[in-house]
Amino acid sequence: MMNRTKVIHYVNQFFGQIGGEDKAGIPPQIKEGPVGVGKLIQEASGGQFEIVRTILCGDNYAAEHLEEVGQIVLKWVEEVKPDLFIAGPAFAAGRYGMACAVLCMGVQKNLSIPVLTAMHANNPGVDSARKDIYIIETGDSTREMKMVIPKMVGLAKKMLGDISIGTPQEEGYLTRGIRINVRAEKRGSRRAVEMLLKKLKGEPFETELPLPQFDRVVPAPPIADLSKAVIALVTEGGIVPKGNPDRIEAHNASKYCKYFIGNASDLTGEDYQTAHGGYDPVYANEDPDRVLPLDAARLLEKEGAFARLYDHYYVTVGNVTAVASAVRYGREIGELLLKEGVHGVILTST
Amino acid sequence: MVKEIERAGLPAVQICAIVPIALTVGANRIVRAIAIPHPTGDPKIEKKEELVLRKRLLKTALIGLHSRIQEQTVFKSEDPF
Numbered sequence: 001m002m003n004r005t006k007v008i009h010y011v012n013q014f015f016g017q018i019g020g021e022d023k024a025g026i027p028p029q030i031k032e033g034p035v036g037v038g039k040l041i042q043e044a045s046g047g048q049f050e051i052v053r054t055i056l057c058g059d060n061y062a063a064e065h066l067e068e069v070g071q072i073v074l075k076w077v078e079e080v081k082p083d084l085f086i087a088g089p090a091f092a093a094g095r096y097g098m099a100c101a102v103l104c105m106g107v108q109k110n111l112s113i114p115v116l117t118a119m120h121a122n123n124p125g126v127d128s129a130r131k132d133i134y135i136i137e138t139g140d141s142t143r144e145m146k147m148v149i150p151k152m153v154g155l156a157k158k159m160l161g162d163i164s165i166g167t168p169q170e171e172g173y174l175t176r177g178i179r180i181n182v183r184a185e186k187r188g189s190r191r192a193v194e195m196l197l198k199k200l201k202g203e204p205f206e207t208e209l210p211l212p213q214f215d216r217v218v219p220a221p222p223i224a225d226l227s228k229a230v231i232a233l234v235t236e237g238g239i240v241p242k243g244n245p246d247r248i249e250a251h252n253a254s255k256y257c258k259y260f261i262g263n264a265s266d267l268t269g270e271d272y273q274t275a276h277g278g279y280d281p282v283y284a285n286e287d288p289d290r291v292l293p294l295d296a297a298r299l300l301e302k303e304g305a306f307a308r309l310y311d312h313y314y315v316t317v318g319n320v321t322a323v324a325s326a327v328r329y330g331r332e333i334g335e336l337l338l339k340e341g342v343h344g345v346i347l348t349s350t
Numbered sequence: 351m352v353k354e355i356e357r358a359g360l361p362a363v364q365i366c367a368i369v370p371i372a373l374t375v376g377a378n379r380i381v382r383a384i385a386i387p388h389p390t391g392d393p394k395i396e397k398k399e400e401l402v403l404r405k406r407l408l409k410t411a412l413i414g415l416h417s418r419i420q421e422q423t424v425f426k427s428e429d430p431f
Contacts, residue, residue, distance in 0.1 A: 021387075024386070024387075059386075060367075060385065060386045060387065063367065063368045063371075063386065064367055064368065064385060064386065066370065094368075094371060095368065095386070098368065098370060098371060102370075124370075124371040124374045124375060127374045128370070128374060215353075215376060216376055217353050217354075217356050217357045217376060217378060219356065219361070219378045219379070219418075219419045219420070219421075220356050220357075220359050220360055220361045220362075220378075221361070221418070222361050222415060222416050222417050222418045222419070223361060223415045223416050226412060226415070226416055229415075231412075231415070234351070234355070234362075236351060237389065279386050279387040280387045281387075282387070283387050283388040283391065283393045284387065284388065286393065287391060287393075287397075287400075289390065289391060289404065290388035290389070290390055290391025290392075290393070290400075290404075291388065291389060291390065291391075292390075293390040293391075293404045293407070293408055295401060295404070296390070296401060296404035296405040296407075296408050297408055299401070299405055300405060300408055300409065300412070305409065305412060306412060316351075318351070326351050326354075327351075327354055328354075329351055329354075330351035330352065330353065330354025330355050330357075331354040331355075331357065331358060333351070333354075333355060334354055334355035334356070334357065334358025334359070334360055334362075335358050337355070337358075337360060338358055338359060338360055342360065343360070343361075343415075344360060344361045344362070344363075344412075344415035345352075345355050345360055345361070345362035345363070345415075346362075346363050346365065346408065346411045346412075346415075347351065347352045347355070347362055347363065347364050347365065348364075348365045348366070348383065348389045348390055349352075349364060349365070349366040349372075349383075349389065350366075350367075350386050350387060350389055
């Protein structure tokens with residue numbers, strides 16, 4: 001009997017088969033043996049991997065208590081001393097991706113155990129971790145599970161077997177910014193000239209050294225005098241008039257909307273609700289001020305903390321929303337508010 | 351979104367529960383929210399106290415809008431919640 005590879009697998013409440021958004025608040029727990037995806041991983045490894053323990057945690061709990069969950073997971077991993085720690089795949093799920101990335105980094109750094117996760121390139125978990133760990137690139141949907149798992153298993157076997165790991169393109173992981181010396185067929189000057197010629201002709205070419213893109217925005221000048229300022233509320237939390245009249249989608253929203261609040265001083269569950277499909281809606285539907293804080297903004301307006309609350313609010317649903325859409329919504333909302341004489345924006349996200 | 355609003359030239363504070371994500375996506379002014387499903391509320395406390403809490407969060411956000419910053423900044427409430 002060959003020696004099987006001991007693996008610990010981290011999943012969220014959904015893949016841990018505990019429940020959906022209503023269970024997103026559960027603290028970390030253990031199930032001995034594989035759960036769901038874990039079984040697929042075992043199968044794909046041809047029986048070489050044995051998921052000895054599954055650690056699962058609610059998405060909200062993990063994202064809100066990253067450090068605490070990190071410590072607990074370290075303890076539970078150390079108890080078992082596995083050969084490998086796998087988290088996810090998380091696809092485009094932001095909270096889950098963040099947890100997978102942070103936990104993998106923690107296990108690798110503190111316990112020197114190989115780690116592996118998988119997620120979409122735009123997942124917020126990617127940026128902080130890609131330099132330190134291998135992240136298999138996925139699409140944004142769990143439909144790809146069957147394609148992703150074999151890639152994870154393939155790379156994991158190489159990591160464990162001390163077999164040299166290929167380029168990101170060959171193995172399917174996200175680039176880590178590591179440079180490796182290779183012998184090229186043509187010398188640099190020739191490659192550079194060929195690339196330049198392609199560029200001049202408008203032909204496709206691939207750079208050998210992609211430059212890092214830091215998309216940072218220079219902070220806008222602050223509001224000089226709050227007592228003269230018009231403040232606007234914006235939310236990605238999907239608060240809409242009851243019945244969602246413009247039908248903002250529960251995920252990957254195709255639009256943002258603008259609603260009049262000029263004569264309202266409090267949002268109630270009778271008139272407003274959330275259209276967001278990515279968090280437990282109970283609290284927001286009970287009192288929408290918990291996501292779009294109109295009542296408190298009105299009180300501060302009355303007290304003179306600022307001059308006036310802008311008489312509309314903008315809303316979209318920030319749930320697995322394409323980055324390109326979010327960028328466009330933000331740009332358009334910003335330009336509109338500027339034109340409408342607003343001086344500052346308070347935006348809430350869920 | 352918040353980054354693009356700020357790019358348009360308006361100071362914009364993001365109130366969100368997961369500060370590391372706000373930092374990753376490039377928000378400049380950040381206030382930590384109560385929790386993901388209720389960023390500006392807390393169903394566990396009395397309604398009255400909840401409103402006080404919400405006001406405090408907004409006050410902190412206003413300080414964020416009023417502050418001249420050079421880099422990404424997380425603003426904290428001066429009163430403990």
